[in-house]
Amino acid sequence: MAEVVKVYGQALVSSPRRVLACFIEKGIEFEIVHVDLLKGEQRNPEFLKLQPFGVAPVTQQGDYTLYESRAIIRYYSEKYKSQGTDLLGKTLEEKGLVEQWLEVEAQNYNAPAYDLVVNLLVYPKLGIPVNADLVKESEEKLGKVLDVYEERLSKSKYLAGDFFSLADLSHLPFNHNLVNAIGKAYLIEDRKHVKAWWDDISSRPAWKKVLELK
Numbered sequence: 001m002a003e004v005v006k007v008y009g010q011a012l013v014s015s016p017r018r019v020l021a022c023f024i025e026k027g028i029e030f031e032i033v034h035v036d037l038l039k040g041e042q043r044n045p046e047f048l049k050l051q052p053f054g055v056a057p058v059t060q061q062g063d064y065t066l067y068e069s070r071a072i073i074r075y076y077s078e079k080y081k082s083q084g085t086d087l088l089g090k091t092l093e094e095k096g097l098v099e100q101w102l103e104v105e106a107q108n109y110n111a112p113a114y115d116l117v118v119n120l121l122v123y124p125k126l127g128i129p130v131n132a133d134l135v136k137e138s139e140e141k142l143g144k145v146l147d148v149y150e151e152r153l154s155k156s157k158y159l160a161g162d163f164f165s166l167a168d169l170s171h172l173p174f175n176h177n178l179v180n181a182i183g184k185a186y187l188i189e190d191r192k193h194v195k196a197w198w199d200d201i202s203s204r205p206a207w208k209k210v211l212e213l214k
């Protein structure tokens, strides 16, 4: 029996949710080790020994520790490739496209989506003033990124092709916040193919289970 994977972080937070969605899709057994990010527990010396940059998630299986959510989902999808949903693509060409869109998520989509969510969801909870200029700029930037997605998704059902993969999964946490937490659903819903893609990926049973975790 494979050892249960510990996930340090919080089930309500975006980057840990990326990992949890992957684990549920793959049927990987996990246990959440609660790190309260609003209380700043990610800066405790014990946590910094696991993740020296002081952000969640971190995973641990036996004595193997990993951080960076996208590295984690790549590693565990490969390690458990024979079980659950295949998230990596089958041919080398499919795998290349999964990697390409995972990189687009990390390099183009993430920064403006992250800035919007931090400003409009996290800062209000911490009493930090919202940076209205950054919100406006991020919204415009993200709109342009999503125009590229609209074009891509008019040609294939999912980002890397006609199969659900890590590339799609990686967008679930921030798309969810745009639509359901910060009032920016229009960014998704005003784009016909992006909306159809979002409706499809957000109704996956694994993602619904992530949203039920506390």
Ligand SMILES: N[C@@H](CCC(=O)N[C@@H](CS)C(=O)NCC(=O)O)C(=O)O
Binding pocket: 013, 014, 015, 016, 037, 042, 054, 055, 056, 057, 067, 068, 069, 070
């Ligand atoms: N690139 C990192 C980003 C992790 C990240 O930014 N985590 C946020 C939660 S979504 C966090 O821990 N924030 C706490 C802080 O910035 O103090 C990853 O993908 O794992």
